[in-house]
Amino acid sequence: MDANTVLLVFIAVGLDGLAGLAGGVLSEPWLQRRLPALVAFAAGTLLSTVFLEVLPEAVEARGEAAFAWAFASFVALALMEWALGHHHHDAEVAAGHAHGHAHPGAPTLPSALLASDALHNVGDGAAVAAAFLVSPQAGFATAFAVIVHELPQEVGDYALLRAAGWSRARSLVALAAVQLTAAVGAAGVLLGTRYLPSLQGTVLAIAGGSFLYIGAVDLLPELRRGPDSRQRVVGFLCGLLLIGGLHFAEAFAGGHG
Numbered sequence: 001m002d003a004n005t006v007l008l009v010f011i012a013v014g015l016d017g018l019a020g021l022a023g024g025v026l027s028e029p030w031l032q033r034r035l036p037a038l039v040a041f042a043a044g045t046l047l048s049t050v051f052l053e054v055l056p057e058a059v060e061a062r063g064e065a066a067f068a069w070a071f072a073s074f075v076a077l078a079l080m081e082w083a084l085g086h087h088h089h090d091a092e093v094a095a096g097h098a099h100g101h102a103h104p105g106a107p108t109l110p111s112a113l114l115a116s117d118a119l120h121n122v123g124d125g126a127a128v129a130a131a132f133l134v135s136p137q138a139g140f141a142t143a144f145a146v147i148v149h150e151l152p153q154e155v156g157d158y159a160l161l162r163a164a165g166w167s168r169a170r171s172l173v174a175l176a177a178v179q180l181t182a183a184v185g186a187a188g189v190l191l192g193t194r195y196l197p198s199l200q201g202t203v204l205a206i207a208g209g210s211f212l213y214i215g216a217v218d219l220l221p222e223l224r225r226g227p228d229s230r231q232r233v234v235g236f237l238c239g240l241l242l243i244g245g246l247h248f249a250e251a252f253a254g255g256h257g
């Protein structure tokens with residue numbers, strides 16, 4: 001691990017922290033028009049990152065055990081959402097809040113919302129660090145997929161905090177701070193792999209399973225929901241093309257993968 005890798009990891013985590021401000025910065029009319037496309041784009045980047053970068057690297061590092069870890073994290077997320085009754089990345093909820101309606105299934109306790117976000121972000125940060133340790137290409141794809149899928153989520157969370165009576169400033173500071181818990185996950189992986197080299201492959205496998213869940217279960221069904229299906233499909237394909245293009249350009253140029 002060199003200083004450049006560490007720097008890239010923390011730049012990515014810092015950008016992910018800025019995503020926490022999305023709800024307060026993006027204009028509401030723009031969001032209402034573009035949120036479906038953004039969600040579909042996030043699904044496309046997550047799924048192509050899983051299958052082209054994260055899982056292949058995890059299998060290279062951990063062998064077949066990577067699939068068991070990925071499967072375990074997929075099932076754990078499903079059970080967790082079922083137990084909490086909370087779709088972390090539910091874009092319909094996000095859109096609903098951006099439009100200003102409450103969603104009956106969503107938790108209204110800001111502290112519960114922020115705590116579950118923090119937990120999720122530690123995982124995102126760990127995934128970004130593990131991917132950068134493998135290769136810059138895997139790192140960029142993963143960081144991009146993380147930031148893009150956080151945007152709709154942060155928009156929804158911001159609206160929810162505002163609806164709970166929080167001021168604009170307090171909501172934004174809280175969301176950015178919670179977003180930066182990703183640094184804890186990233187630092188944990190960077191330090192932990194020094195003592196436990198297999199950690200990197202395991203973290204990638206777990207990230208693969210959870211990205212697959214978020215992309216396929218939380219985000220992808222949005223493609224078939226509501227009007228404006230064309231912008232959703234275009235958004236999804238743009239996500240696939242971007243990560244896929246990066247992957248195949250690298251392979252063509254003689255890089256690995």
Ligand SMILES: [Zn+2]
Nearest residue numbers: 120124149150
């Ligand atoms: Zn996330």
